[in-house]
Amino acid sequence: MNKSFAKKEFKKFIKEKGLKFTSQREKVLDEILNTKGHFEIEDIVQKIKNKNVNVSRATVYRTLNILKEIGIVTEVIKFNNKTIYEISLKEHHDHLICTNCGKIIEFQEKEIEELQDKICEIYGFKPTFHRLEIFGLCKDCASKEDIIQ
Structure with missing residues (x-):
């Protein structure tokens, strides 16, 4: 699965659920898809914040949950009260x-x-x-x- 396919699947899924593909969701999606290796949700929140993009923490969490639901992101481990994720494109x-x-x-x-x-x-x-x-x-x-x- 490549990034453009992942983005199409994401758009298709949220449309089927009656949700909108907002610019905030797109920014979160792009940030996650461009992340190399394992990451915590706080890494994504911080990267978006550092770019001075107006995206709520709740939008990051909801977008990540959608990506998990459609199999683009996998929860790797829960360890030391942290959840680590990775992109399922490999x-x-x-x-x-x-x-x-x-x-x-x-x-x-x-x-x-x-x-x-x-x-x-x-x-x-x-x-x-x-x-x-x-x-x-x-x-x-x-x-x-x-x-x-």
């Missing part, structure tokens, strides 16, 4: 999350995917989607921990 991947510094490492591992498929097959389970998040210490934090001990 291939499936899993996450390693550092519980110390919050660093998120994306990875793809064919063997893990195959094992998950095999497990589903064994149990007669038909998966619709999955996500794998492994929490622990990243290399930098683990080495600092080793030094302290």
